[in-house]
Amino acid sequence: MMLRLSHGTSIVFIDGQPLIFSSGSQSLLGMNQIAGYVGCRLEEGIPFAQLAQEVLERGFAEPRAMLRAVLANWSLRGLVNACDPPPSSPPWSVQRIAIGGVRFALRHHDRVLAARVAPLFTHLEAGGEAAAITYDLWQDDGMACLSRDGEPASVMQVAQAAPVIKARIADDILKSPVWLLALHAGCLHRNGKALLILGEPGAGKTTLTSWLTGQGFVYGGDDITVAGDDGRVTGLPFLPSVKSGAWKLLAPVYEDLARLPVHVRPDRRRVRFPTPREMAGGAPARIGWIVKLRRSRSGPARLEEMPSAVALKHLLAEATSRSRGMARPSLDVMIAAAAAARCCELHYTRLDDASRLLKLMCDDEPA
Numbered sequence: 001m002m003l004r005l006s007h008g009t010s011i012v013f014i015d016g017q018p019l020i021f022s023s024g025s026q027s028l029l030g031m032n033q034i035a036g037y038v039g040c041r042l043e044e045g046i047p048f049a050q051l052a053q054e055v056l057e058r059g060f061a062e063p064r065a066m067l068r069a070v071l072a073n074w075s076l077r078g079l080v081n082a083c084d085p086p087p088s089s090p091p092w093s094v095q096r097i098a099i100g101g102v103r104f105a106l107r108h109h110d111r112v113l114a115a116r117v118a119p120l121f122t123h124l125e126a127g128g129e130a131a132a133i134t135y136d137l138w139q140d141d142g143m144a145c146l147s148r149d150g151e152p153a154s155v156m157q158v159a160q161a162a163p164v165i166k167a168r169i170a171d172d173i174l175k176s177p178v179w180l181l182a183l184h185a186g187c188l189h190r191n192g193k194a195l196l197i198l199g200e201p202g203a204g205k206t207t208l209t210s211w212l213t214g215q216g217f218v219y220g221g222d223d224i225t226v227a228g229d230d231g232r233v234t235g236l237p238f239l240p241s242v243k244s245g246a247w248k249l250l251a252p253v254y255e256d257l258a259r260l261p262v263h264v265r266p267d268r269r270r271v272r273f274p275t276p277r278e279m280a281g282g283a284p285a286r287i288g289w290i291v292k293l294r295r296s297r298s299g300p301a302r303l304e305e306m307p308s309a310v311a312l313k314h315l316l317a318e319a320t321s322r323s324r325g326m327a328r329p330s331l332d333v334m335i336a337a338a339a340a341a342r343c344c345e346l347h348y349t350r351l352d353d354a355s356r357l358l359k360l361m362c363d364d365e366p367a
Helices: 033-044 048-057 063-076 111-120 158-174 205-213 308-316 328-339 351-362
Strands: 002-005 009-014 017-022 027-030 080-082 093-099 102-108 133-140 143-148 154-156 181-184 186-190 193-198 218-221 224-227 233-235 270-272 287-295 302-305 342-348
Touching: 002 009, 002 033, 002 048, 009 033, 017 033, 033 048, 033 063, 048 063, 063 080, 063 143, 063 154, 063 158, 080 154, 093 111, 102 111, 102 158, 111 133, 111 158, 133 158, 143 158, 154 158, 158 224, 181 308, 186 205, 186 233, 193 205, 193 233, 193 308, 193 351, 205 218, 205 351, 218 224, 218 233, 224 328, 287 308, 287 328, 287 351, 302 351, 308 328, 308 342, 342 351
Parallel strands: 102 133, 193 287, 287 342
Antiparallel strands: 002 080, 009 017, 017 027, 093 102, 133 143, 143 154, 181 224, 186 193, 186 218, 224 233, 302 342
16 A cells, blocks of 8 residues: 655654644644654655555564554544555445435445445435445555545544544535535434434533434434525434443443444544434424533433524534535524524433433423
8 A cells, every 4th residue: 555645745844843734724743753754754655564664674663553543643634645546346345325415335345344334324325316426445454445536545444434434424415505504413303393402522412312212202313414495404314423431321222232343433432333213214304492412410400491592503603504604594594493493401410311301392291
């Protein structure tokens, strides 16, 4: 596998300290001396095996594991690519999937990688129209390589491949003109309407969303929800990304959770991807409820009414529009959608208490 720094990336020295400069992100990444050596060798392009041998000769024991970790980190930041094109031989398998109004082909060139990655997208498989975007996935020198439409490939640890593909597909969907806005929110369905769950990182969106699927709610998505021109929403139905800290909590909901493969996200979080009991069919739904999560260490669960203006502020805080800017018509659509929804803050400690309150709210019973 031939490796090279990405276009617009270079090694610079400041007071003798090597740094990687990325013109795309206008950022500098500090390095130690051995990493500086690796970066300099990557400027010209070098095979992985040769780079590992040179690092070994400079006194670094077992360099391959270190290099795989470093190269994956740099590549997922857009700093390093594999120069090799996707394999020319027919792929071992091809998945044709549809999600978020976009069609993809996932070409698996390695049986081991396919066994880890393909199950995450089986529920999205669809025939019919040709794929708009093709991803090729293969393995070389112990690393997974991922190319989009034949572009220079990113390299990553094998355990990172599935989360990275999921993130790349989500990014492609967010760039699609089909949607008015993409919202950072979990999405569940109840009584024909959508429940949007908002929360800061660590607030428990995925954990609560997953728990509610065991309480009669229909799963739409745990992280990204897209809104159309009419204000109706659709969750992106990727399998929920359950972090290791929630595996024991969610064992009653996902009976096979402990047997699923462990994947590693780019942020190094260990996750599993279980399949919810019931998944929404993809039809857009009117927003019925917007709930902002507030985890607490103790005390009873409670719902506090939230003004629609505050709910809209939370909803749009991390929203992405197809034009990468919020136009007034888009804002008006979301103002109307939020005004028609019931908006609350959920303060909770225990999942069962939180789900009881949300079921009462969504079934229009007094809490």
